[in-house]
Amino acid sequence: MQKTLKTLCAVALTLSAVAGSAMAQDAYPTKPVTMVIPFPPGGVADTVGRPVAEAMGRHLNQPVVVLNRAGAGGGIGMAQVAKSAPDGYNVLLALSSVVVLPEADRLLSRPPQFELAQLQPIARLTADPTVLVVRADSPWKTYAEFIAFAKANPGRITFGSSGNYGTMHVPMEQLKAATNSFLLHVPYTGAGPAITGLLGGQVDALASGPASVAGQIKAGKMRALAHWGEGRLATLPDVPSFKELGVPISYSQWSGIFVPAGTPAAVVTKLREAARVAAQDPKTIQIFTSAGTSFQFQDMPEFDKFVQDDAKAMLAVLKKIGKVN
Incomplete structure (x- = not known):
């Protein structure tokens, strides 16, 4: 009888903990969310990240506070989020260098600051040729x-x-x-x-x-x-692509939102919804248009595949370029 009571108490405590965790995820967010932009103000990541953070905050009913964490070509801020608690309160606004930096560290025979597998893609926002x-x-x-x-x-x-x-x-x-x-x-x-x-x-x-x-x-x-794009750009119609000029190179500077791997599915779902709402927000779209870019939104499944494909393509580029100063 005593063992049965102890077993029942243990099960009750476990169920209570699980229920409490589920309620906490359902209530997310209960405090401001930090969006780490791993570059100083004034660049593409900042231009994209700030209006998106504002729009996401309105949807989540909590401020999404931008934190510029620059250094090491973006590696310091990316590593900060990759190694943070997977609770949805630290999100990363990364550029396409996120797939390059770990491989570049290996190319230079030094430990990577972070691994791409430590980050969960949420949504792609833009994808513009340089x-x-x-x-x-x-x-x-x-x-x-x-x-x-x-x-x-x-x-x-x-x-x-x-x-x-x-x-x-x-x-x-x-x-x-x-x-x-x-x-x-x-x-x-x-x-x-x-x-x-x-x-x-x-x-x-x-x-x-x-x-x-x-x-x-x-x-x-x-x-x-x-x-570095294909054809002519709508924002710069008089500027030729390198391919038009006979130089066979291309490069896309994309931006996207990531969270630490292991973030609960319920939290990921809410962040995906917030990113989608931001991409459809008229105010944010107007800001992007004025800045000379536009949303090229991809939700998590499509973006996840895009990231993996781009990582493979950039690894081939890095091997071709080799060690550089």
Whole structure:
């Protein structure tokens, strides 16, 4: 009888704990959610993340607070979320470099800051080809003039990036490899500082998502020479793709939301709903349009496959590029 009572008590406690956990998940979120953007303000991730965080917060009835956690080409902020508690209160707004950085660390014979398997994809938000830009007062009016100078003057043209093997660095390494040219890499802590460096004359060129440079191009401060996409871009219809110019390279700078692997399914479902609502929000769509980008939304199942496919493709690119400074 005593053993039976003890067994019944143990079962009751277990059921109570399970029920309490389920109720906590159903109630999520009960406090503000932190969205980690692993880059400084002013870049594509920030341009995308802030309006999305605001729209998601309205749907979740809790603020989604943006935290810029820059460093190591985005690796520090990505690792912070990957290693955080899987409770839905730390989400990551990552760029496509999230699939590159662990492999880049291995390429450089150092322990990865995080593994892609530590992160659960929630939703893709944007996917834009990068654009090669120079200052409007630069001597290069066309890509042909730019690459001709680069080949005749190895190392004279400098380009900025958000950090080694980041979304602004990899496409430029593709360009160097495809054209057998030498451009000098100057890494910054993020896209915002790199763009400031270009405008201030510290570097000569860079590759960036359209959202970060469209305003500067419209204002006559930058000139776009080519892009890594297919065909012509709606926001930059006069700018040719590299494929049009006979250079067989492509690169997409996508953005998406991730949470730590192991986050409860009920919490993941609520975050997926919030991301979908944000992608349909008229205010957010207008902000994106003004910034020169648009939602290219993918929900979790499709985005998960997209991430895995992109990781394989970028691994092949990294092996081709090899170790770089």
